[in-house]
Amino acid sequence: MKCDYCGTEISKWTRFCPFCGTRQIPVQEHDGEPAFAPEQPPVLDGETFTWQPFQPKATLLQDAPEEPEISDEPSVSDTPRIQLPTRRSLTKMVFLGMVTLGIYPLVIWSRMVTELNLAASRSDGARTMPYFAMLWLVPLTLGIYPLVWFHRFSRRVGLELRRRGIDRAFGARDFWLWEMLGSLILVGPFVYVHRLTGAMNAINADFNARG
Numbered sequence: 631m632k633c634d635y636c637g638t639e640i641s642k643w644t645r646f647c648p649f650c651g652t653r654q655i656p657v658q659e660h661d662g663e664p665a666f667a668p669e670q671p672p673v674l675d676g677e678t679f680t681w682q683p684f685q686p687k688a689t690l691l692q693d694a695p696e697e698p699e700i701s702d703e704p705s706v707s708d709t710p711r712i713q714l715p716t717r718r719s720l721t722k723m724v725f726l727g728m729v730t731l732g733i734y735p736l737v738i739w740s741r742m743v744t745e746l747n748l749a750a751s752r753s754d755g756a757r758t759m760p761y762f763a764m765l766w767l768v769p770l771t772l773g774i775y776p777l778v779w780f781h782r783f784s785r786r787v788g789l790e791l792r793r794r795g796i797d798r799a800f801g802a803r804d805f806w807l808w809e810m811l812g813s814l815i816l817v818g819p820f821v822y823v824h825r826l827t828g829a830m831n832a833i834n835a836d837f838n839a840r841g
Contacts, residue, residue, distance in 0.1 A: 714745050714834035720824040736761070742830050743783065749837040750790045758783055780805050787829050794836045800829040 631642045636650040646653055718738065726734040740761040747757050759779060767775045781802045788801030804825050812818010 712748070713838050714748070715741075716831045716835045716838070718827045718831055720820060720827060723823060723827070724820075742826075745830065745834060745837075746783070746787060746790065749833050750786060750793075753793060754786070754789070756786065758786060777810075780809065784826070787826065787833070790833055791829055794833065794840075796832045796836060798829055798832050800825055 632639050633647040633650065633652060635652040636647060638647055638650065640647055723735050723738060743758050743761045751757055764776060764779045784800070784805040785802040788799075788804075791798050791800060804822055808818040808822035808825070810818075812821060
């Protein structure tokens with residue numbers, strides 16, 4: 631027979647359902663042997679009391695895991711794997727430029743363009759032409775395109791400083807004021823490189839920390 635309360639197959643001589651625990655009331659069958667039917671669940675305070683099925687393999691309640699603390703500081707996983715240099719200086723460029731016969735400054739210029747593209751392209755969607763590709767256009771444009779290139783590069787550095795909230799003034803005017811007009815007093819280009827390396831160091835440091 632089946633328990634009419636939970637439907638579990640039980641013996642007709644079973645007094646309590648082994649699954650739901652409902653007491654079976656004896657009834658008379660046709661062959662004269664007593665059998666048991668499920669007892670109606672008791673009513674308590676107007677609400678029907680129901681039996682809960684027995685679960686022999688029920689798992690014990692475990693303490694809920696603690697919620698991770700939310701911090702404004704970037705985690706190790708948030709920081710980029712590539713760490714950009716942040717200690718470039720005019721002194722190093724001049725000294726190593728003399729030692730390498732002018733090769734070191736060219737490499738640094740090329741790397742600064744790559745670093746700016748890495749730090750800024752995700753937000754502004756632009757890309758600055760590689761430095762050595764720009765040099766190939768110098769004779770083809772009679773020296774005009776480098777002026778456009780330096781203007782755009784310097785302007786983009788200034789925009790990235792402001793986007794990242796870095797309190798450092800730099801922009802295209804530094805190129806025209808120090809690199810172009812300042813060349814008349816010889817020290818102008820050195821001032822421009824000094825200001826540019828400082829701006830790129832600040833951008834790289836912020837990129838290393840926040841991406």
